[in-house]
Amino acid sequence: MEPYFTRLTPPGPFDQGKYSVANNGWIWDADPLQNFALPPSKAYLRREVIVWSDCVKLRYGSGPTDNPWLWEHMMSYVRMLAATFDGFRIDNCHSTPAHVGVAMLDAARIVNPDLYVCAELFTGSEEMDLLFVQMLGINSLIREAGNAWDPKEFSRVMYRFGLGKPLGGLHRSLWSVMGANVPTIGSMDSACLINLEELDPPFGKGPTRPCIVSPLNGSVPHALMYDLTHDNESYLDKRSAEHALSVAGIVTFGYCAVASVKGFDDLYPKLLNLVEEKRQYELTQLGENSGIARAKRLLNGLHREMVLGGFEEGHYWQEGDVSIQFGFAFVQVLTVNKYILVQRMHPTTQKGYLLIAHTAFSKGSKERGIGACYCTIYMTHPN
Amino acid sequence: MNTIELSCTRARFVYGASIEFSSYETPHNSNIIRGLPGKLVEIPDVIVPQISHDVAPFCRITVPDYFPPGSILIFEVEVQNLEEELDTFCTSDANKAFGNLDLVDLNVVLYRADGEERDATSGVIGVYDVPGFAKLTYCGLEGWMHPLRHIMKSNDLGHPLCENFRQGLWALDYIYSRLQTWVVICLFVSGVAHI
Numbered sequence: 001m002e003p004y005f006t007r008l009t010p011p012g013p014f015d016q017g018k019y020s021v022a023n024n025g026w027i028w029d030a031d032p033l034q035n036f037a038l039p040p041s042k043a044y045l046r047r048e049v050i051v052w053s054d055c056v057k058l059r060y061g062s063g064p065t066d067n068p069w070l071w072e073h074m075m076s077y078v079r080m081l082a083a084t085f086d087g088f089r090i091d092n093c094h095s096t097p098a099h100v101g102v103a104m105l106d107a108a109r110i111v112n113p114d115l116y117v118c119a120e121l122f123t124g125s126e127e128m129d130l131l132f133v134q135m136l137g138i139n140s141l142i143r144e145a146g147n148a149w150d151p152k153e154f155s156r157v158m159y160r161f162g163l164g165k166p167l168g169g170l171h172r173s174l175w176s177v178m179g180a181n182v183p184t185i186g187s188m189d190s191a192c193l194i195n196l197e198e199l200d201p202p203f204g205k206g207p208t209r210p211c212i213v214s215p216l217n218g219s220v221p222h223a224l225m226y227d228l229t230h231d232n233e234s235y236l237d238k239r240s241a242e243h244a245l246s247v248a249g250i251v252t253f254g255y256c257a258v259a260s261v262k263g264f265d266d267l268y269p270k271l272l273n274l275v276e277e278k279r280q281y282e283l284t285q286l287g288e289n290s291g292i293a294r295a296k297r298l299l300n301g302l303h304r305e306m307v308l309g310g311f312e313e314g315h316y317w318q319e320g321d322v323s324i325q326f327g328f329a330f331v332q333v334l335t336v337n338k339y340i341l342v343q344r345m346h347p348t349t350q351k352g353y354l355l356i357a358h359t360a361f362s363k364g365s366k367e368r369g370i371g372a373c374y375c376t377i378y379m380t381h382p383n
Numbered sequence: 384m385n386t387i388e389l390s391c392t393r394a395r396f397v398y399g400a401s402i403e404f405s406s407y408e409t410p411h412n413s414n415i416i417r418g419l420p421g422k423l424v425e426i427p428d429v430i431v432p433q434i435s436h437d438v439a440p441f442c443r444i445t446v447p448d449y450f451p452p453g454s455i456l457i458f459e460v461e462v463q464n465l466e467e468e469l470d471t472f473c474t475s476d477a478n479k480a481f482g483n484l485d486l487v488d489l490n491v492v493l494y495r496a497d498g499e500e501r502d503a504t505s506g507v508i509g510v511y512d513v514p515g516f517a518k519l520t521y522c523g524l525e526g527w528m529h530p531l532r533h534i535m536k537s538n539d540l541g542h543p544l545c546e547n548f549r550q551g552l553w554a555l556d557y558i559y560s561r562l563q564t565w566v567v568i569c570l571f572v573s574g575v576a577h578i
Binding site for chain 2: 165166168192193215217236240241242243244245246248249263266267268269270272277279280281282284289291292294295298302319338341343345350351352353354355356357358359360
């Protein structure tokens with residue numbers, strides 16, 4: 001069992017109680033706005049914390065005056081990171097007290113105003129996700145393709161976070177209306193949704209002004225879709241080794257940011273222990289032992305072309321594969337959806353790409369699948 | 384799955400691959416992290432024929448015989464015979480079309496409830512009935528706009544009206560034919576034409 005406390009051992013005699021620090025962890029269904037290491041929480045006493053024995057909880061209090069050394073120490077660490085890297089991934093964002101996250105990111109953005117911030121955020125509700133995104137100014141939320149257990153669920157996840165707009169959609173980008181030629185209306189559909197209204201004077205005095213009011217629909221927070229994260233079990237262990245290539249294709253066809261780990265491209269069969277692993281990766285390039293790197297390189301190129309080029313319309317669908325079941329008195333031909341198809345198009349040029357991916361959620365069959373039909377053939381029993 | 388047909392679309396093969404493993408054992412090496420011995424097998428060109436059809440030409444992609452689970456195929460696709468000026472055409476000449484209409488004409492073009500329309504056309508034309516949805520409130524263009532505003536706002540392409548648009552030209556035929564009827568009625572009334 002992992003210990004709840006880390007015992008520090010400073011040189012010389014010391015008070016053991018004073019040098020015992022609580023380990024961090026997570027709790028099912030916790031309120032991310034409450035610090036579970038402070039009263040009135042009894043999470044540690046009730047052993048509700050699923051603990052990570054390799055990291056400890058820091059006591060920030062309600063502001064720098066509560067713990068000046070810690071705040072200054074962590075601030076300078078964050079400033080150093082912001083000066084070194086282009087982006088941060090906030091791990092376990094929901095269990096960092098929000099006021100600490102806000103202060104740290106503010107400090108980081110003074111050093112690097114263009115800092116890209118993505119976050120792993122499990123708050124339990126979309127409203128709470130949004131609250132964190134707004135408070136911290138998170139650019140993208142981390143989404144994991146590895147969690148999808150079948151083609152339908154995988155399509156749903158990609159549709160939700162990586163669709164862009166539906167193929168042949170009617171609500172075009174607002175930019176086509178508000179772009180170069182205001183008030184000439186470029187796009188009929190958006191024009192149908194606008195209202196001509198009078199704007200009250202901004203300072204309370206003077207005449208009203210005519211204005212065009214365009215509805216903004218809002219959107220879900222921008223997604224950073226991982227084909228596999230450093231926390232996910234390998235596809236060999238969880239689905240099948242072959243599945244990786246189809247996942248790579250489906251993820252890179254998403255109209256969202258994409259992310260990966262080197263072990264995914266290299267087809268590493270086990271989840272690596274991040275804390276204890278001491279070995280280095282093999283440098284594989286595109287030759288022997290490079291796993292799916294050659295395909296991935298092409299897919300990443302396509303992804304870049306489609307996202308930067310504005311191929312914002314997408315369509316996901318599934319097609320069947322056939323399996324034959326033999327029963328006592330019948331042969332049943334069942335269609336199992338194993339193919340995921342993605343079409344991604346540019347809304348004005350109507351050019352794009354089509355991906356046909358044969359998924360391999362489970363180990364076994366090498367069959368291609370014969371026809372997209374569903375039929376049941378009943379054979380009469382001789383008696 | 385055997386074939387996929389895409390209407391009014393041209394498709395060109397870009398890339399295809401599947402993956403084969405000679406072993407699923409973790410390669411043991413105390414110095415480096417090495418992956419499974421997986422080999423990418425690239426799929427040769429898939430030729431996509433264009434097939435002509437009464438309604439619209441289509442292309443037919445046939446999945447190759449060897450396409451095991453964990454394989455991908457990528458095609459470059461392009462919608463064919465797309466009228467590039469369509470958007471411009473739709474938003475131009477509104478003045479030319481509507482400039483000379485009086486209030487009665489505009490009422491016909493934009494509104495008219497079911498009873499009104501039937502009264503004017505001896506019961507021949509009524510409001511448009513969208514299968515699986517409802518009868519529109521008005522026969523005129525504003526009748527379409529009520530569901531369309533909702534569809535545009537939420538991009539609800541699964542709406543029964545969208546399905547009706549996808550399945551055929553009935554909506555456009557309806558709009559055209561009732562305006563055509565009105566033109567004929569006007570001609571009789573003004574005495575230009577006689578029965």
